[in-house]
Amino acid sequence: MVDTRLVVDSIVTTARRAHENNVIGTMNVLAACAGEGSPVRKLVFKSSAHYYGCEQDDPAFFREEMRRPHPARTAIERDIVEAEKQVRDFGLKNDHVTVTVLRFANALGPDLRTSFQEWLDLPLVPTILGFDPRCQFLHEDDMAAALEHAVREDLDGIFNVAADGVLAMTEVISLLGKAPVPVLPPWGTKAALPVLRALGASPCPELLNQLRFGRGLDNRRFKATGFRFRYTTREAVLKLREHQRLAPILGRGGEGYRYESAVEEFLRFSPSVRAPNARPQLAAPANRAPGGAGRPTDAYGDLTAREVIAMLPSLGEADLRALRDHEAAGARRQSVLKAIDRLVAQEPAAR
Amino acid sequence: MARTPLSLRDEDRALARRDDPDLRDLLPAVEPERTVTDWGRSERVEGFFDRTLYDFYYHLWFRCEVEGVEHVPSDGGALLVSNHSGALPPDAPMIAKAIKEEHPRPRPLHLTMEHFFKGYPGLSMLLPKIGGVPAHPANVHRLLYDERQLVLVFPEGRKGTEKLYKERYRLRRFGRGGFVEAAMRARVPIVPIAVVGAEESQPIFAHVKALQRLTGLIYFPITPTFPHFGLLAAGLYLPAKFKIRFLPPVRTDDMGDEPWEDQALVQTVAHDIRATIQEELLDMLGKRRSVWFG
Incomplete structure (x- = not known):
């Protein structure tokens, strides 16, 4: 059972629907997995590094055992913490099920739509004045490979999935060939948001915290299971630059995943x-x-x-x-x- | 397959469990194209400061005199522990510079700093670039144990830099011995350091509580240059003569199996190190003829 349903980005849907999906949905899925005579022997649960939040007194590299130092701040973070708690309880009650929780860092890739990536796609990347947060990303191919790895191997427990290397925000922006624009005031950042929205950029609250304090993950536990990342954070950013350069040429046509019933028919019945x-x-x-x-x-x-x-x-x-x-x-x-x-x-x- | 329960463990236990050596080999490889480390330390910015400000202060302004730099190990992690003083303490960069200039195998020194700086605009951008690391036990452990680096801590912390001129060279409480615990867990030696001169370079005569609240700083001191020179005062020091003495390292790997569990032992070691530095300071002060010429 691979559960990649969790909504970890508020641009995907409204907070209400995200909550419905993240908390109530997880509850239902777990209830179905735990049912009498359920054939589920393994649960791979996609979670997010937003679990740790972003605070001033964070460690530089979060490890899986660490708790977030303060209670969750945003709706999405609360949802993720709640959903993981349910998964943990499920794991404790169902000893015969291998439970893998993967906490993914911010992913980058042409097929994804995340708020961080939209932020980096802006022609000028706004930053908070006086802050240069540390950022760690994950290429979308590595994300898929990590899920596959979790399905193939029996990994019990929680794993951080983030590419090697933590970059400074200024480093990321210069790799993208753009200029950082420190236009967000360090105090009263939220008050400046309406102006930004008018200019076409709408950062979600999780992103704002990341722009201030940044976050790094310790990925060694997942690497110790035999997984090798194809891209480092720097290479993932360089890939994104390639994509950004190609995007105006290729247009928005072939972009994104589209459901095709013929493909599903083929996969199911051929x-x-x-x-x-x-x-x-x-x-x-x-x-x-x-x-x-x-x-x-x-x-x-x-x-x-x-x-x-x-x-x-x-x-x-x-x-x-x-x-x-x-x-x-x-x-x-x-x-x-x-x-x-x-x-x-x-x-x-x-x- | 051994089942690791999903319940979140106590962070301390996790630190101990994490010590299996194979994880150390899984540290990310260095990317030669990058000039910034994963901690946010920038070769370029640090190099610039080193060539300009630090060089000037080290050689010309404070005329640093260094003894016993050979006590800093040439490889492996080590925790450097020093007394702390000055409103904007000059001792940390001078110790780093001393290792760079005098040590046969110079290595970068990581300076632990308060979390406060990570949240303060400007400083949060600058300090990591010149080697500052937030003083979180997990950060210190990773640096000492996994990356085998040199880490400098000031166990007096803010209490050290806050103290007024009339209290100079009297060491404050050494925290709760957290630095000893960190060294024990990482099984690295502790190198005590005594610094003379920093107290006179930027003495604090008083604190203004109201202005501290207003500016959001950790304290608002009155020094010979602050606040009337404003932000410029950050770089304005009196030319006191600096003497830095590195003392013989204290080993922590021969203290038993899990010495950090023994609070009494941790406190004793912390107290001994504090006493050693205090004694050394008094010895150095006793021999000092002039504040300005040493």
Whole structure:
């Protein structure tokens, strides 16, 4: 079970809907995972470094065990703390479930829309006068790779996911080839916000805190699990610069992820995709819980001989043998049996 | 697989658990293209200050005299502990400069500072660039243990720089011994330092509480140059003769298994170090013929 639902940026939606999703949604998802006879053995939960907040007396590098020194300040931060608390309780109650919590740093990448990135996309980047916060980012590819890593490996616990290297804000801005404009007053920063909004920049409260105090994460615990980041923070910023330079040329056309029902249909039902996933069902039909989409044997019985033969090459030798037994005990379609025999005979030669 | 409970642990325990050495190898590699460290320390800014202000003050203005710089280890972490004085203390940069000038293998020195500075505009931008690090136990531990750096602390903290001229060279309480604990956890030696001259370079005659509140500073002193020279006073010191004496290091790695758990031991070590520095100061003052010429 991979849960990447958490809204950690207030530009995505309204505070009310974010709360509904982050707190009530997490509660429902966890309740579903914990249900009697639930098949969930692993929960990967996407959280955010906003969990730690941004304060004056923060340590320079947050480690996973650290608590935030002060209570959460903004609605989103409160939501994240609340959601993580629920996940923690879930982990303590359900000992058989591997619970991985990934706290992601601010991510950068062409497919993302985050308030920090929008801020850096401005032609002149406003900063708070007299402050040069430390920033740490994560490239979106590393973000996806981290989720994949958490799915593949059994990682129990909380992990900070942030690229190597913490840059000063001025460093980030000069890497982007822009100029910092210290226009935000250090005192009464919030009062200056309406002016900024009129100019087309709307920083969320989390971003404002980051612009003042900055934040660094200690990512060594996640690296110790064998994960290697592809990009450092500096390289992620350089990637963003490339993207910023290309954006006016490519236009806004091909941008963003769009849901396509044809792709989902293909992934769900195409025999060439489904076969590898269906392997355990075919090999050991008894493992599957009854109910739901119907008994696997029925599903198998529904397939025509042609369809079964088309799926065969994707199966391993053991699975082929299991399938042959199943076929021999059931429908005994000669064409299927022959095809399996042929493949089994070829198998050792292929390896 | 060993299950690490998700419940948040006590930070102190976490510090101890974190000591497994393999994590030290996972520190981010240095990127040669960068001139700023992950702590925000900037080679360029620091170099500029070093060549101009520090050089001038070290050689010409304070005419620093250094003894025992060999007590600072050439490699591995070490915690340097010094007395602290002056409204805007000149002792920290002078100690850093002394190591740079006199030590056979000079290394950067990280200066711990109050969290206050991180929230004060301007200072929050400048201080990390010239080697300042907020004095958080986790920061000190990472620097000493993981990165094996030199860290300078002033256990007197604000109480040291606040004290008036008439109380000069009388050491204040050394905090709650937090610096000893930090050194013990990181298993690094403590190098005590005695500095003479800083007290006279910027003596404080009085504090003005009302103005302190108004400006939001940690204190508002009356010195020979402040407040009538305003911000300029930050760089205006009287030309007192500086003497910096590095004392033999105190080892903390031979004090047993988890010496930091033993509060009595921590207090004793802290007290001993304070007494050593105080004694050394009195010795140096006794031999000093003139405040200005040493």
